[in-house]
Amino acid sequence: MANKRLRPSGTWEYTIKRAKLLPKPLSLTFQTEEEGDAYVARLEQLLDAGIVPQDVVEQRDGIATTSDAIRAYLRRVSVPDSDVQVLNALLGRLKEKALTAIDYAWAERWVAGMKRQDHLSPSTIRHYVGALARCFDWVVRSGTPMLAVNPLRLLPKRYATYTGEDRIAVEAQDVEAREDVHRDRRPDVAEEAEIRRIMAGGKPTGRERAFELPYRPALVFLFELAIESAMRMREMYTLDVDQFDVGRRTAGLERTKNGSKRSVPLTSVAVAAYERYVDAVTGLDPEMHGFSFDCGRLFPWVDDMEASMRAENMPLLRQKVLARVTSRLSGQFGRIFSAAGCSDLVFHDLRHEATSRFFERTTLSDIQIAKITGHTDPKVLMRYANLRGSDLAARLW
Incomplete structure (x- = not known):
């Protein structure tokens, strides 16, 4: 089991010792105890199975937040130009979040926020979610315990379409709900x-x-x-x-x-x-x-x-x-x-x-x-x- 302590700065420090797997004790710091517990639990599951993520061993180029994930993905993977544009836009739009806090509830809140606060069109929402989902797929495959499951892949069909509750929330701001319109214009x-x-x-x-x-x-x-x-x-x-x-x-x-x-x-x-x-x-x-x-x-x-x-x-x-x-x-x-x-x-x-x-x-x-x-x-x-x-x-x- 990892040892943890509350530091004077208000952050939580965790120390993990696995003599047969880790070349030295691993020291990690988190903003909240909840994030630390979630991360360490996932890491220890991998260590119990004899799996040591490379980023953890080297303790460098760590992918701990959404921004870390996006930057690492753009740096290490050949990404289509369309996704490069969307992900760069998300670096400015998406609030920084620890990957240990990325779960299905977060995914639902993010999508709801794009509708009710940003008033984005369903097609734009799909572009954002799709690009970030492909980024998270890579993070999951890379073996980091920060993100064991990609919650964006669990969203239901038509997640980008404005629901009745979304419409009520948007129209209360005197804004019209965005429709999911597919162009079918053809020149005669x-x-x-x-x-x-x-x-x-x-x-x-x-x-x-x-x-x-x-x-x-x-x-x-x-x-x-x-x-x-x-x-x-x-x-x-x-x-x-x-x-x-x-x-x-x-x-x-x-x-x-x-x-x-x-x-x-x-x-x-x-x-x-x-x-x-x-x-x-x-x-x-x-x-x-x-x-x-x-x-x-x-x-x-x-x-x-x-x-x-x-x-x-x-x-x-x-x-x-x-x-x-x-x-x-x-x-x-x-x-x-x-x-x-x-x-x-x-x-x-x-x-x-x-x-x-x-x-x-x-x-x-x-x-x-x-x-x-x-x-x-x-x-x-x-x-x-x-x-x-x-x-x-x-x-x-």
């Missing part, structure tokens, strides 16, 4: 044609002149590639030239949102759009502002943004560069869509459209379509498959 034929006309240099209705679109051929190709391949915006504009294989009609993605590789097959329409774009670049189209494929990139925006940030003496952090490129492109397409009469359309809706077309126009199975789109959760994939009711009706007798 007329909208799609108008978008293409404006991108080709046509004058939008109600305007005296056409839009000035920097790198217009690249924007047109990005639009066509998105609506034909279901690739995400960042997956496309970070492509290198050698990742686009016209002979095999594939685009090889090295690092996706989910952190995995995938090969995206290309339709004949996407290949034709690529060939037109290549002709514009190699033909020194003035609208491409001197961009060439010599840099190795398929699109100009990343290098262009890096040059802009370098001129402002800003550090070229990859996440900052990509975030700025995404923001710039989203803004450009937002203006184009608005001028085309579909201001509620966003670029990511093109991924919805492309995925739905795979269901409507091919005989590919759900698994095959998921291989193309990169979805790992069948439920998420089905949310993208927003089949038009009229198309389904046409197949009936």
Whole structure:
């Protein structure tokens, strides 16, 4: 049994002696007796089984709190960019907590707080919980006695949806409860044609002149590639030239949102759009502002943004560069869509459209379509498959 004592500072000190397992007595300090008892109980269970966690033996790089866990996870594990962003945000949002105090009650309180105090949307809550759950999975697998079970994996289905009690608590603050809304916006034929006309240099209705679109051929190709391949915006504009294989009609993605590789097959329409774009670049189209494929990139925006940030003496952090490129492109397409009469359309809706077309126009199975789109959760994939009711009706007798 460990010896414990209350120190003058108000903290609790525990001393564990296991001559056959520990090279020297282990001294640990905790803010509360409850946290200390919980930690030591878990540690002694492992020691009784002859298991000595490496972090405990070395007594360095210890993972004792939620912040410790997140930082260690980001440092030691290859984490997808999407999780990096979410976990870095949690470092600022999540109140520091000892891992010994992380249990199911804490998980429920955290989720309730995100609804009733922060008024976050259900999708944002799922992003936060999912990223932290994957971090905690790693902590549990690492063998530290600080966290024996991941309580986030015990949350019930629809945990992010606002319950009746959540609504009462939120509405008492004169705030409207957030709905769990899944986008199902798809451009119709007329909208799609108008978008293409404006991108080709046509004058939008109600305007005296056409839009000035920097790198217009690249924007047109990005639009066509998105609506034909279901690739995400960042997956496309970070492509290198050698990742686009016209002979095999594939685009090889090295690092996706989910952190995995995938090969995206290309339709004949996407290949034709690529060939037109290549002709514009190699033909020194003035609208491409001197961009060439010599840099190795398929699109100009990343290098262009890096040059802009370098001129402002800003550090070229990859996440900052990509975030700025995404923001710039989203803004450009937002203006184009608005001028085309579909201001509620966003670029990511093109991924919805492309995925739905795979269901409507091919005989590919759900698994095959998921291989193309990169979805790992069948439920998420089905949310993208927003089949038009009229198309389904046409197949009936």
